[in-house]
Amino acid sequence: MENPVISVSNISKSYRYYKSNHQRLQHLILGMNTGRTAKVLRDVSFEINRGEKVGLLGVVGSGRTTLMEILSGTIKPDGGKFRINGDLTSVMDNRLGFDNGLSGRENLHIMGTILGWPEKTISEKEQSYIEFAKLEKIIDQPVKLYPKGAAARLGFLLNTENRPDIMLFDDAFSFGGTKYDLKFISRLQKKLDENNTLLMTISNISVGRALCDRGIVLHRGRICFDGPYQEAVDYFKVNCKSRKKKKKEKTEDDLLNNLSAEKENDNVSEDNSDVGI
Amino acid sequence: MCYNAVTMVKAFREIIQCNIRLFPRIFRIAKMYLKKKNSSSDLGWFWSLCKPLMYMVMFYFAMSMGFKGAKDIDGIDCPYFVWLISGMSGWFFISDLIGGGPVCFKQNKALVIKAGYPIPVIPMIPVLTNLLIHLIMVIFVLCIAVILGVRPSIYWVQIPLVTILLILFNYLWSFMFGMLNVVSADIFDFIKAIRPAFFWLSGVLFDSRPRHRHIFLLNPITYLIEGYRSAIAFNEWFWQRTIYTEYFACVMLVMLIITVLLYKRLKNIMAEII
Numbered sequence: 001m002e003n004p005v006i007s008v009s010n011i012s013k014s015y016r017y018y019k020s021n022h023q024r025l026q027h028l029i030l031g032m033n034t035g036r037t038a039k040v041l042r043d044v045s046f047e048i049n050r051g052e053k054v055g056l057l058g059v060v061g062s063g064r065t066t067l068m069e070i071l072s073g074t075i076k077p078d079g080g081k082f083r084i085n086g087d088l089t090s091v092m093d094n095r096l097g098f099d100n101g102l103s104g105r106e107n108l109h110i111m112g113t114i115l116g117w118p119e120k121t122i123s124e125k126e127q128s129y130i131e132f133a134k135l136e137k138i139i140d141q142p143v144k145l146y147p148k149g150a151a152a153r154l155g156f157l158l159n160t161e162n163r164p165d166i167m168l169f170d171d172a173f174s175f176g177g178t179k180y181d182l183k184f185i186s187r188l189q190k191k192l193d194e195n196n197t198l199l200m201t202i203s204n205i206s207v208g209r210a211l212c213d214r215g216i217v218l219h220r221g222r223i224c225f226d227g228p229y230q231e232a233v234d235y236f237k238v239n240c241k242s243r244k245k246k247k248k249e250k251t252e253d254d255l256l257n258n259l260s261a262e263k264e265n266d267n268v269s270e271d272n273s274d275v276g277i
Numbered sequence: 278m279c280y281n282a283v284t285m286v287k288a289f290r291e292i293i294q295c296n297i298r299l300f301p302r303i304f305r306i307a308k309m310y311l312k313k314k315n316s317s318s319d320l321g322w323f324w325s326l327c328k329p330l331m332y333m334v335m336f337y338f339a340m341s342m343g344f345k346g347a348k349d350i351d352g353i354d355c356p357y358f359v360w361l362i363s364g365m366s367g368w369f370f371i372s373d374l375i376g377g378g379p380v381c382f383k384q385n386k387a388l389v390i391k392a393g394y395p396i397p398v399i400p401m402i403p404v405l406t407n408l409l410i411h412l413i414m415v416i417f418v419l420c421i422a423v424i425l426g427v428r429p430s431i432y433w434v435q436i437p438l439v440t441i442l443l444i445l446f447n448y449l450w451s452f453m454f455g456m457l458n459v460v461s462a463d464i465f466d467f468i469k470a471i472r473p474a475f476f477w478l479s480g481v482l483f484d485s486r487p488r489h490r491h492i493f494l495l496n497p498i499t500y501l502i503e504g505y506r507s508a509i510a511f512n513e514w515f516w517q518r519t520i521y522t523e524y525f526a527c528v529m530l531v532m533l534i535i536t537v538l539l540y541k542r543l544k545n546i547m548a549e550i551i
């Protein structure tokens with residue numbers, strides 16, 4: 001029997017929303033039961049074995065980021081248990097600690113420090129990162145002047161330099177264009193072997209297809225599909241739509257129905273008129 | 278009751294352990310933030326020191342010329358300027374953190390939410406960032422004192438002790454009000470409102486000893502400021518003023534208990550509520 005590296009059992013999580021600061025204060029300091037709770041995760045259970053590459057699919061608000069935050073240890077679940085068996089690196093933000101007023105080079109050093117890298121190592125790697133991210137010309141300019149996704153390239157390189165047993169990625173694959181996306185994904189593919197486990201949230205289905213072999217569909221805080229990646233994508237496309245999207249589609253359907261009904265009426269009246277004539 | 282005491286001790290131990298374990302990394306982050314603070318101008322470090330020095334000189338002229346008798350301080354063994362700057366160097370360290378400490382969690386929320394740093398180390402970042410400037414300031418004050426004819430004495434050895442007390446006070450202040458500020462933004466407005474009182478009732482600018490001494494010493498900052506003055510200007514041991522030492526210890530203990538209680542209550546939900 002295989003020994004799972006990530007084991008999640010009946011995890012649930014709620015967030016509390018308050019109508020006013022007064023309510024918030026009453027709950028947080030005095031422990032009173034004010035505000036209302038919204039369940040984000042409901043009895044989520046799954047296991048991931050060593051070497052598996054898993055994509056988490058779900059609409060916005062389905063609980064993917066919350067699940068990633070729980071697994072990376074930044075927030076605590078209300079109930080259930082999880083176990084991580086191995087070294088874990090979680091990439092929750094490719095621009096961790098970045099200051100838009102500072103240059104890319106300075107931000108690289110700040111982020112390296114936050115991640116616990118020795119100064120010497122950051123200096124050694126600096127030039128190769130800049131070249132790989134194609135930022136030679138703008139690296140000493142303030143980050144606020146960078147094109148979209150450029151700063152994230154630097155952060156991603158720093159985040160993925162080490163090769164831990166388990167990697168968690170939350171919305172970390174947007175590098176400012178398909179050309180860069182492909183380049184960075186292929187770099188990550190080369191780094192991952194059969195001993196590395198990957199769990200990532202999927203915001204771009206093609207990125208997931210390149211990296212993942214298994215897909216878990218999370219919908220309204222529950223796992224509703226767990227299987228091969230492509231099947232998960234198919235299931236997701238058919239069964240999971242956000243309320244907003246459903247509402248939009250319903251409005252569009254209603255509109256189309258109304259239009260076709262009107263058209264039919266027109267046809268009928270035209271027919272009638274023909275008959276009348 | 279017993280259970281509460283045990284969990285409080287555990288929380289306290291956790292705070293200490295986190296700070297010891299991550300101290301080298303936090304120290305590097307603080308250095309990096311200091312560099313960041315000064316990176317927008319070519320003479321960054323110079324401006325960090327220039328501002329407090331200008332204040333010291335300005336207050337010297339204002340107090341010595343504008344206030345009759347302000348320079349007459351009983352029992353000092355040094356020029357008035359040395360007495361003034363020895364106290365002001367401590368005040369600048371506290372002043373930066375009275376306002377800057379309580380926003381530490383909001384300013385560094387990425388470290389808590391995205392990087393998973395333990396909560397107790399976050400308030401140490403602004404303290405260490407300001408400590409580096411403070412240490413330069415203290416060395417500067419000692420140099421000025423020597424230039425103006427003050428001879429180094431055995432009492433100077435208490436300066437590191439006062440600095441440690443300042444670090445502890447600033448850390449507890451930043452931690453306690455930082456957590457409260459996350460819960461309610463009113464706390465920050467409250468601190469801004471009482472900040473002038475801390476300054477004017479600390480005896481930084483004038484001698485608090487002759488009259489209404491008890492009122493001044495109710496402010497714990499006075500005790501710390503007088504700590505530096507005891508070493509440099511009065512040639513006495515600051516802990517000899519027993520009743521005030523006890524009072525200051527009580528204030529620190531109360532702050533510590535409130536901090537530990539808040540930490541115990543908020544540590545699991547901090548990343549959600551920032």
